[in-house]
Amino acid sequence: MKSVFYSIIVLIIVAQFRADTRMSLDTFLKGLQDGIQSAVPVAVSCAAAGIIVGIVNLTGLGVKFSSSLISLSNGSIPIALFLTMVASIILGCGLPTTAVYIILASLAAPALIQMGVSPLAAHLFVFYFGCISTITPPVALTSYAAAGIGDANPSKTGVKAFTFGIVAYIVPFMFVFSPALLLRGEPLLIITSLISATVGIIILSTSVAGYLLTDLNMPLRILAFLVGVSLIHVSWVTDMIGIIVFGLIFVFQLVKRNKMDPTKHKAV
Numbered sequence: 001m002k003s004v005f006y007s008i009i010v011l012i013i014v015a016q017f018r019a020d021t022r023m024s025l026d027t028f029l030k031g032l033q034d035g036i037q038s039a040v041p042v043a044v045s046c047a048a049a050g051i052i053v054g055i056v057n058l059t060g061l062g063v064k065f066s067s068s069l070i071s072l073s074n075g076s077i078p079i080a081l082f083l084t085m086v087a088s089i090i091l092g093c094g095l096p097t098t099a100v101y102i103i104l105a106s107l108a109a110p111a112l113i114q115m116g117v118s119p120l121a122a123h124l125f126v127f128y129f130g131c132i133s134t135i136t137p138p139v140a141l142t143s144y145a146a147a148g149i150g151d152a153n154p155s156k157t158g159v160k161a162f163t164f165g166i167v168a169y170i171v172p173f174m175f176v177f178s179p180a181l182l183l184r185g186e187p188l189l190i191i192t193s194l195i196s197a198t199v200g201i202i203i204l205s206t207s208v209a210g211y212l213l214t215d216l217n218m219p220l221r222i223l224a225f226l227v228g229v230s231l232i233h234v235s236w237v238t239d240m241i242g243i244i245v246f247g248l249i250f251v252f253q254l255v256k257r258n259k260m261d262p263t264k265h266k267a268v
Helices: 002-015 025-059 061-073 077-092 097-107 109-114 119-135 141-150 154-164 166-177 187-209 218-232 236-259
Strands: none
Touching: 061 077, 061 109, 077 097, 077 109, 077 119, 077 166, 097 109, 097 119, 109 119, 119 141, 119 154, 119 166, 141 154, 154 166, 166 187, 166 218, 187 218, 187 236, 218 236
């Protein structure tokens, strides 16, 4: 709340330095009106989520959910993360992101923290899956909205959104197992982790698109996918293996492209 308050104050001050952004009293009041109107849907969502969170706390459902999650996972963090992912996506299918996060922050995040996951990683984990639930079939509300705007098939649009957003389903797990991606750790490790993760995401994108220098066949796409995941994961061993394997894929693609007939080369 403090960050938002101070940001507004700084915004008002900075806006006065340019004539085209300088605010008069009428502009300021109009901004307050627009801000209040924009806050109404969020306030309603938070109010609804507050009722749900209140019920969770009063009935002990939160404690029960956390204990059930730990019990089902048998103390295994990967299994607990998978179960939390499923719960986050299911809850996110029918609720706004703000409401989903508030609910999951009181239900799932405490269980992950209790199992040893850092609070920041636990909350970002549930928040990420609460967000991307809107592009996850079969509901995929935002995909269906986009399909309506683009006059496209809703189901196909949902599947495409899921496919193109596949990286977003992997990164939250890396937050838990690779704290350097959350800027925690030695500066050198953080820098190298961010670089390798960026490269890994690019390689994952080539796997999803099925194209690097030329078309990637299915075995190479699977291999590129594994290479991308290994680079996102913070480890010198996985990074070196990923770089070497991707280098081989790149050389293979380069040789294949040079052998292709230029008239048949498929441009991107």
